[in-house]
Amino acid sequence: MSVxxxxxxxxxxxxxxxCGxxxxCRLLNVEYEWSGQREVYADMFVDCFGLVLSHLEGEESERLICATCVVRLRDARAFRQQVLLCEEKLLSASVQIHDDDEDKMKMDVEVKQELDMTRDDVSISNDDHHDPIDDSTEPQDKDKEPTVTSLNIQVKIEDMHEETVMPMSPVPLEGAADExxxxxxxxxxxxxxxKLDQLQQSEPHPAYQVYRQPSTVDKDLHMLRNIVKIVENSYAxxxxxxxSDYHCVYCKEMFVDPTELRKHTLTHDPKTYRNVIDNKKLIQVDIGRIDCxxxxxxxxxxxxxxxxITSVHEKKIYKDVSNEFMPFKLKIGTLTxxxxxxxxxxFHALKKHMAVHYGTYICDVCGAHYFEERHLIFHKNTHNKRDVKMFHCNECDKTFRSKYSRNFHVARIHKNEPAYPCNKCDEVFISYHMRYRHKMNVHGEKRQFPCDGCDKVFDSRKTLREHNQRTHLxxxxxxxxxxxxxxxxxxxxxxxxxxxxxERNFRCEFCGKNYPRSKALKVHLQSHSAEKKYKCCLCPSAYTQVTNYRNHMRTKHPGNDYD
Structure with missing residues (x-):
């Protein structure tokens, strides 16, 4: 329902x-506003991952994204922008350092040239090169009286300790002693x-302690691995x-008889169970036969x-976990x-009871156990009825304890929107009963529920339950x-x-007869449309129902064998 x-x-x-x-949910290809910014989630997928989503022009139900996935998508976009910004800063800093190095080299060349112009007898050795550079090109005039000067040279190595800066003693450079x-x-x-190399080697380097991530025990992972080992190596x-219908965990085929379910499951490779296991649901296993x-x-x-399997076949089973799944021994009839x-x-009643043994959500008022938190929340509302917020349907007088239940009711009842999909085709149905009949009529699913008290067989558990309560109980x-x-x-x-x-409030529109019950009128209407196959051999009368024929023979022709 769109809002x-x-x-x-x-x-x-x-x-x-x-995420399923x-x-x-929101629409992937519709523009939304968040924190003053406009965002289209389909475009964000393209920007962040280069992923072009399909079916964006189809039905509304095919292009939805929930709030949780939107938050993750925003985080991905923010991370991408952060990486791009840091990359831009790194590139700009690299260019600036390169330009500074060029300016420094130019300045060094200018200084050297100035020294050469003023002092032809001075030769400077660069710290960055081991070979001396002699810039004097003109021969010195021997007739010219040499001048004695002294030059104090100080060498400084950058990024080193202060002790590495050492002044050099003055070196007299005379014309005769230039070399x-x-x-x-x-x-x-x-x-x-x-000396500098010795100082660098003698300085102690800081010892950094290596951080090791503490080892944690993931019990959920151990449970899943144990379950896979059990299913792969046993007949569980x-x-x-x-x-109360049983479905194959590999192909979702439906079965009523658990014996047929076990036979069918043996046709699948148990090595593929790790690919179909759903760790979000409580795992159910039939242990009627285990064997290795x-x-x-x-x-x-x-x-x-x-x-x-650990002692004989040397398989790894984790001992720190237990109760990996809910065990059942399935059979037709009464389950234990x-x-x-x-x-x-x-089975539905048995599974509900298993929450007493395996339910992890417990009511702190009465101690009731549940498998899911939402069921516990609904249960707690029964203890404080005054504080329960009810959601009213605007179309009828019904009230619901959750907004989801109210919306589901409106979509299914008032808007006639289908909500029960068939797992074997693309058909979707308005009610569970219609899907139930569809699987039997179209896909040939056989559903037979025999009665333990008599020989009757029914095609649904509901009719079997009503038969037991009405006839036997x-x-x-x-x-x-x-x-x-x-x-x-x-x-x-x-x-x-x-x-x-x-009272006879049910009148036939063809002949005007009145009947006290609607069922009696329906039986009578068959006489106007159906073939009258029960014909009297003594008179021209004919009937569609055998009961009417017998009543006729008993009243009109007493003493005759009408069977």
Whole structure:
């Protein structure tokens, strides 16, 4: 259901195409406003990852993204901008350093040239080169009286300690002893470099302690690895459920008989279980047969199987975790809890009971256990009914305890939007019952539920349960106030009351006959449309129902064998 928002449309509920979660979603190719900025999420995918998303021009349900994925996308964009900014700063700094080096080299050349113009007898050795550079090009005039001067030279090595700056003793450079002066200068420079090398080697380097990430125990990961090892090396059968229907964990095929489920599961390679395991859901495994796949050992206990594959087959099983999955022993009819031995009529009730043993969300008021936090929240609302916020439907008088339930009700009931997809084709249905019938009629799913008390077989658990309660358990809770008759359904009691009041409110539009119950009218209408296959051999009368034929023979032709 789309909701208009001043910052952009919101779809609630919606299926996020990035993480698969059902929650509030936004449209990928619609512009939204956030913190004063305009953002289109499809364009952000292109900018950050170079990923062009498909189906952006299709249905609204195919181009949704939830708030969690939007936050992650914004973080990715911010990280990309941060990296680009630092890269730009690094490049600009590199260019500036390169320009400074060129300016410094130019200045050194100018200084050297100035010295050459003023002093032809001075030769300077560069610290960066080991070979001396002699810039004197003109021969010295022997007739010219030489002048004796002295030059104090101080060498400084940058980025070193203050002790590395050492003044040189004055070197007299006379015209007759020019070569000797150069040699002395080079020897002193070489001795200085040796002292500097000794100082650098003698300075202690700081010892940095290597940081080691502390080793942590991921128990969830250990549980998953144990489950995979158990399924791959045993005949334990993992499965999925929808209400009380069993589904293959590999191909999602539906089964009613757990024996057929186990046979079908054996056709799949257990090595592929690691690819289909869903760690977000509580894992269910049928342990009716365990046994080892690697040898002929017969094992009927999970703990014994763990000891067997570790000691005999040298498989790795983590000992720090237990209760990796919920164990069941599936069979047709009454199901028994493997932990406490309590019996249940159908699987959905047994699974709900298993929260007592495996539920991690516990009510601090009454101690009730639940598998999911949202179920615990709903339960806690029953303890403080005054503070419960109810969500009212604007189309009818119903109220709901969550906004999601209200929106789902509006979409399914009032807007007639399909919400039950078929897992074998692309059809989507308005109700669970319609999908149920679709799988039976179109995909040929066989659903047979035999009654334990008689030979009748039903095609749904609901009809089997109603049959047991009405016929075998005699749960007739609706009693007539005028007689002693009891009924299973209130509608049956209302139909019965017409026998006391004499009302005949159901009239046939073809012949004008009146009937006290709608069911009786429906049976009568068949006489106008269906073939009358029950014909009397003594008179021209014919009937569509065998009961009407027998009544005719009993009243019109008594004493005759009408069977």
């Amino acid at each position: 208009n928002n001043r910052k952009g449309p919101i779809v609630d509920p919606g299926l996020c195409r990035c 979660a059902i929650k509030k 000797q002066a150069k040699t002395d200068m080079l020897d002193e420079l070489n001795s200085m470099k040796k 059968c993992p499965f999925l459920t929808v209400f 796949r690697l040898c002929d050992e017969k094992i009927d206990n999970i703990d014994s199987f763990k000891d067997h 809890c493997v932990v406490c031995g309590k019996n249940f009529g159908f 005699q749960l007739l809770r609706h009693q007539c106030n005028l007689c002693d008759k009891k009924f299973y359904l209130p509608s049956a009691l209302r139909d019965h009351m017409t026998s006391h009041t004499g």
